[in-house]
Amino acid sequence: MTEPKITAKATDEQLLYANILEKGMLVGLVLMFITFALYVFGIMPAAIPKGDIAGYWNQPVHDYLVAINNNFLHWDHLPTGWSWLKLIGKGDFINFIPVAILSGVTVICYLAIVPGLFRRGDKAYAIMAIAEAVILALAASGLLAVGH
Amino acid sequence: MTKKMLPKLWGLYAALICALTLNPVWALASEAGAAAPVPPASDTEWWVWPVVLLVVTFVMGIIAVLGGVGGGVLYVPIISGFFPFHLDFVRGTGLLVALSGALAAGPGLLKMNMASLRLAIPVALIASTMAIVGAMVGLALPTNIVQILLGGTILGIVVIMFTAKKSEVPDVPQADALSSALRITGIYHEASTGQDINWKVHRTPMGLATFIIIGFMAGMFGLGAGWANVPVLNLMMGAPLKISVATSKFLLSITDTSAAWIYMNKGCVIPMMVVPSLIGIMLGSFVGVRILKVAKPAFIRWMVIAILGFAGIKALTKGLGIDLF
Numbered sequence: 001m002t003e004p005k006i007t008a009k010a011t012d013e014q015l016l017y018a019n020i021l022e023k024g025m026l027v028g029l030v031l032m033f034i035t036f037a038l039y040v041f042g043i044m045p046a047a048i049p050k051g052d053i054a055g056y057w058n059q060p061v062h063d064y065l066v067a068i069n070n071n072f073l074h075w076d077h078l079p080t081g082w083s084w085l086k087l088i089g090k091g092d093f094i095n096f097i098p099v100a101i102l103s104g105v106t107v108i109c110y111l112a113i114v115p116g117l118f119r120r121g122d123k124a125y126a127i128m129a130i131a132e133a134v135i136l137a138l139a140a141s142g143l144l145a146v147g148h
Numbered sequence: 149m150t151k152k153m154l155p156k157l158w159g160l161y162a163a164l165i166c167a168l169t170l171n172p173v174w175a176l177a178s179e180a181g182a183a184a185p186v187p188p189a190s191d192t193e194w195w196v197w198p199v200v201l202l203v204v205t206f207v208m209g210i211i212a213v214l215g216g217v218g219g220g221v222l223y224v225p226i227i228s229g230f231f232p233f234h235l236d237f238v239r240g241t242g243l244l245v246a247l248s249g250a251l252a253a254g255p256g257l258l259k260m261n262m263a264s265l266r267l268a269i270p271v272a273l274i275a276s277t278m279a280i281v282g283a284m285v286g287l288a289l290p291t292n293i294v295q296i297l298l299g300g301t302i303l304g305i306v307v308i309m310f311t312a313k314k315s316e317v318p319d320v321p322q323a324d325a326l327s328s329a330l331r332i333t334g335i336y337h338e339a340s341t342g343q344d345i346n347w348k349v350h351r352t353p354m355g356l357a358t359f360i361i362i363g364f365m366a367g368m369f370g371l372g373a374g375w376a377n378v379p380v381l382n383l384m385m386g387a388p389l390k391i392s393v394a395t396s397k398f399l400l401s402i403t404d405t406s407a408a409w410i411y412m413n414k415g416c417v418i419p420m421m422v423v424p425s426l427i428g429i430m431l432g433s434f435v436g437v438r439i440l441k442v443a444k445p446a447f448i449r450w451m452v453i454a455i456l457g458f459a460g461i462k463a464l465t466k467g468l469g470i471d472l473f
Contacts, residue, residue: 008335008344010261017265021401022255029248029430036423040198050194053420054232060291061236065415081413095419099244099412102251106405113265124330125269132273132402139280139409 013113020112024105032098035091044091048072053092081142107136197232198424205245205425209432214443215452218400219429220246220372222452225302225459228295229466233421235291235298239370240416241425243408246372248426249433250400262394267332267349267387272399274356275363275373276406282367283410292467298369299464305375306457309449312379320386323348326356336391347388355385367407372400 010018038044048056048068056064065078073079079087087093110133117126138144205223212219224242228235257263286294323333333348349355358380366373377396381387387395411417465472 006333006335008261008337010259011265014258014261014265018255018258021251021258025251025255028251032423032426036419039419040195050420052194053418054192054194054197057237057418057421058232058234060234061287061414061416064234064237078415080415092419095423096412096417099417099419099422102244102248103405103408103412105251106402125266128269128273132269132276135273135277135280136402136406136409139276139406140413142413144280144284144410144413 013116016116017109017113020109021105024101024108028098028102028105031101032095035095035098039091039095042091044089044094046092047087047090048092050092104140107133107140110136194420198420201227201231201421202424202428205428206432206435209429209434210436210439211432211448211452211455212429213433213436214440214448216449217452218246218372218374218397219249219433220370220400220404221302221305221375222455222459223425223429224370225298225456225463227425228298229459229462235295236287236411236414236416237418237421239286240408240411240414241418241422242370242372243367243404243411244417244422245425245429246370246374246400247404247408248430249372250397250404252430252433254398254401257394257398260394261334261336262390263398264332264334264387264391264395266330266334267381267391267395268399268402270330270332270356271359271381271395272402275359275366275399275403278360278363279367279403279407280410282364282369283407284367285364286368286370287410287414287416292469294368295463295467297467299460299462299467301365301369301371302456302460302463306453306460308375308379309453309456313383314378314389315382316390317345317347317388318382318386320348320350322350324350324352326352334391336388338390345388347386347391349381349385349387351384351386355380358384363403366403367410370407370411373403374400 039046040050042050049072052071056067059067062078065080069075069078073087075083077083084093084096088097110129114126114129114133117123117129204227205219208222208226209219212222220242223245224238227233227242228238231238233241254263258265327333327349330352332352333346335344335346337343338345358376362373362376362380365371365376374393374396377399378389378392381392381395382389461472
């Protein structure tokens with residue numbers, strides 16, 4: 001195991017992580033501005049009309065989902081998990097893309113540093129990084145659902 | 149005496165929250181209490197609320213920077229207490245507000261070696277796992293219970309802000325066995341003195357155990373968790389203040405990510421709320437950084453404490469069904 005000398009400079013893994021995080025953040029933020037403009041300026045039609053949304057957001061999430069499904073989507077299931085992908089052509093739901101990028105970039109950061117950690121024999125941190133990536137991927141998968 | 153009692157009382161409150169919220173009775177109560185969807189009833193023009201959100205979060209962003217707190221801790225109690233949005237959506241958005249702030253600051257802090265990846269990885273593993281549990285529990289509980297607990301937590305944060313001390317470079321006589329094994333140590337350059345400061349941490353098992361509660365509460369209330377991260381990293385584990393603040397900020401990008409996915413997958417993300425809030429907070433933060441050069445931080449800090457105290461009481465009374473103000 002090669003232990004890196006501790007200096008005041010960031011380690012290679014830390015820099016790699018930072019660079020990926022920065023790129024993901026910038027892409028997510030720029031896309032957020034673009035997709036929101038497409039939505040509010042009516043360039044892309046919304047699945048739930050802009051004028052109606054304010055009538056629903058005071059309800060608990062389950063009631064909100066039932067109401068928008070009954071009134072607008074007419075699916076045989078509630079629009080939860082990744083089902084927003086089916087509505088990607090709609091102005092409101094296209095905004096989920098930047099949100100998913102901002103929420104998902106950390107998984108990529110973790111996976112990117114794993115090879116370097118293994119190469120240096122830093123097995124404990126490599127395993128922790130893999131475990132974190134798995135946990136975040138599990139949270140993102142939509143498999144964990146409970147309540148309401 | 150009082151100062152010795154405060155951490156114990158706070159720990160007791162956190163334990164009580166965990167015990168109460170993990171009780172399966174609430175899940176049944178939640179199902180039973182689910183009301184039938186009501187038809188929409190809003191006469192306000194669609195653009196009014198996003199504009200109001202943009203303005204309010206812009207001011208919030210300025211205050212957050214000047215007061216030294218994260219956006220999430222102001223966003224959730226204020227927006228849920230005084231706006232028509234349901235707490236489910238406010239918590240989902242609050243996590244994204246805290247997450248975006250952490251994503252914006254994280255890369256720079258990592259590159260400067262102020263945020264320590266080595267310190268963050270083990271802490272984040274625990275906190276993010278518990279944030280998922282907290283988010284799931286929070287979404288399963290009846291809203292009024294979450295609102296009451298949120299009010300109690302916000303008032304607890306006010307107490308922490310009142311009483312918690314900070315230590316620039318805590319005295320850590322010897323690193324503990326776990327932090328030594330994990331080599332959680334580092335050097336940072338202190339620009340004000342021109343010195344390189346070696347740091348290490350102690351009481352690592354106790355610190356990691358505390359992040360079980362912090363992660364849970366962050367996920368449950370959508371608050372972010374800088375208010376708790378910094379005291380634990382700095383005072384309990386002995387990391388220098390700058391390392392603690394920077395690592396805490398970076399940590400939120402991991403902890404809040406895990407909980408944000410749970411809220412997103414449950415449908416708690418409404419773009420018309422989320423995007424204006426994120427833009428407002430970000431623009432406010434940019435302005436806040438500039439005002440910080442001329443503002444008096446002590447006054448702002450008292451103002452933040454007063455706002456949080458007010459919002460905490462509002463959340464508590466709202467949860468209890470008392471229309472106080």
